[in-house]
Amino acid sequence: MKNGRQFATLAVHAGEGPCKVTGALDTPIYQSTTFVSADSNEMAAVYGEEKPGFMYTRYGNPTIHALEEKLAAIEQGEAALATASGMAAISTAILGYVKTGDHVVAARSLYGAAYNFLNKKLPRMGASATFVQSTRVEDFEKAIRPNTRLIYFESPSNPILEILDIAALARLGQSHGIPTMIDNTFASPALQQPIPLGVTVSVHSATKYLCGHGDAMGGAIIGSKDCIYQLNHEILRDFGGVISPFNAWLLLRGIRTLHLRMPAHCANAQKIAEFLAQHPKVERVNYPGLPHHPGHDIAKKQMKAFGAMISFEVKGGYEGGKKVMDGVQIFARAASLGDARSLIVHSASTSHRAVPREQRLAIGITDGLVRLSVGIEAAEDLIADLDQALHN
Numbered sequence: 059m060k061n062g063r064q065f066a067t068l069a070v071h072a073g074e075g076p077c078k079v080t081g082a083l084d085t086p087i088y089q090s091t092t093f094v095s096a097d098s099n100e101m102a103a104v105y106g107e108e109k110p111g112f113m114y115t116r117y118g119n120p121t122i123h124a125l126e127e128k129l130a131a132i133e134q135g136e137a138a139l140a141t142a143s144g145m146a147a148i149s150t151a152i153l154g155y156v157k158t159g160d161h162v163v164a165a166r167s168l169y170g171a172a173y174n175f176l177n178k179k180l181p182r183m184g185a186s187a188t189f190v191q192s193t194r195v196e197d198f199e200k201a202i203r204p205n206t207r208l209i210y211f212e213s214p215s216n217p218i219l220e221i222l223d224i225a226a227l228a229r230l231g232q233s234h235g236i237p238t239m240i241d242n243t244f245a246s247p248a249l250q251q252p253i254p255l256g257v258t259v260s261v262h263s264a265t266k267y268l269c270g271h272g273d274a275m276g277g278a279i280i281g282s283k284d285c286i287y288q289l290n291h292e293i294l295r296d297f298g299g300v301i302s303p304f305n306a307w308l309l310l311r312g313i314r315t316l317h318l319r320m321p322a323h324c325a326n327a328q329k330i331a332e333f334l335a336q337h338p339k340v341e342r343v344n345y346p347g348l349p350h351h352p353g354h355d356i357a358k359k360q361m362k363a364f365g366a367m368i369s370f371e372v373k374g375g376y377e378g379g380k381k382v383m384d385g386v387q388i389f390a391r392a393a394s395l396g397d398a399r400s401l402i403v404h405s406a407s408t409s410h411r412a413v414p415r416e417q418r419l420a421i422g423i424t425d426g427l428v429r430l431s432v433g434i435e436a437a438e439d440l441i442a443d444l445d446q447a448l449h450n
């Protein structure tokens with residue numbers, strides 16, 4: 059890692075330091091839209107990027123800059139760009155690589171809004187995406203066309219926790235001269251480092267584990283200096299999806315404990331997955347930490363631990379899934395994920411209700427599928443909560 063420092067040290071310190079003017083230990087929230095220059099020459103130099111400095115918060119802000127430095131360090135990228143939300147990160151990053159006439163090869167199991175962006179928004183600008191109906195790298199290769207300009211995927215994926223071989227997809231991209239982009243939200247940089255595995259760009263919904271407390275929206279793009287410079291100057295500044303200084307400050311604060319929270323999330327999730335796997339009312343459990351999961355060996359190779367997202371199929375179909383969601387007392391019935399608090403959703407009646415049933419089933423989102431974002435409460439209490447909800 060950077061300067062030989064460990065992840066924990068970078069998560070706490072990278073990008074930050076005492077204020078050179080006041081000595082304030084914590085990074086101040088620079089709640090200012092604009093920055094003053096001493097004279098016309100200085101302002102011209104800052105605008106011309108001949109002199110470091112800030113001019114206007116949509117172009118850059120010291121609190122946001124600190125977050126970007128921390129994000130780059132913890133994910134081992136040269137540079138990072140913070141955005142207003144995960145979708146601002148995803149749309150900015152894709153628009154940086156895809157123009158009219160271009161084609162994207164994408165995984166089938168994707169966050170809903172990312173799928174919509176690729177499937178519905180790219181065609182508006184005369185570009186298109188093919189969704190590969192398997193996890194096999196050969197099938198990604200078969201989908202490549204002469205005009206393919208990007209390979210886009212998630213691992214683990216939402217909500218059925220498919221695992222893709224990150225290093226193999228990165229090699230595929232390199233051998234065809236096509237950039238690869240991963241949504242690393244479910245793992246977080248504490249568990250998975252796609253850039254050293256050869257991926258071109260990593261994107262995040264920082265709203266989730268990076269924030270960790272369910273109180274701020276944000277997004278992140280990590281890549282080479284050139285790539286981040288181009289995404290900032292060509293796309294983000296003009297489309298305008300910048301993060302607020304206050305949310306950047308909340309994310310700085312969240313990331314400082316990421317390396318402590320993730321092992322606690324993962325240990326709870328492993329226990330819950332094992333409990334669910336032997337429960338008579340549960341048909342199937344999707345969790346890469348279970349030995350029967352088809353991606354278990356690849357996950358073991360590319361992740362430090364298996365994450366804290368679980369989905370499982372309840373016996374009793376649609377109504378069975380709804381019943382479990384209605385029966386819990388500690389789990390909060392809420393979308394989102396990566397919160398310290400445990401969350402539960404029944405996908406078919408909520409997050410995927412707009413997806414036609416046939417299409418939903420084809421991507422593994424069955425009628426009784428329940429998704430858990432396992433928090434950092436006591437595992438025993440969470441298991442007891444699910445047990446009583448399953449027995450209802």
Ligand SMILES: *Cc1c(COP(=O)(O)O)cnc(C)c1O
Binds near residue numbers: 144263
């Ligand atoms: C939540 C999420 C997003 C979208 O992020 P927002 O911060 O809500 O815009 C993208 N990808 C994944 C995997 C997510 O979980």
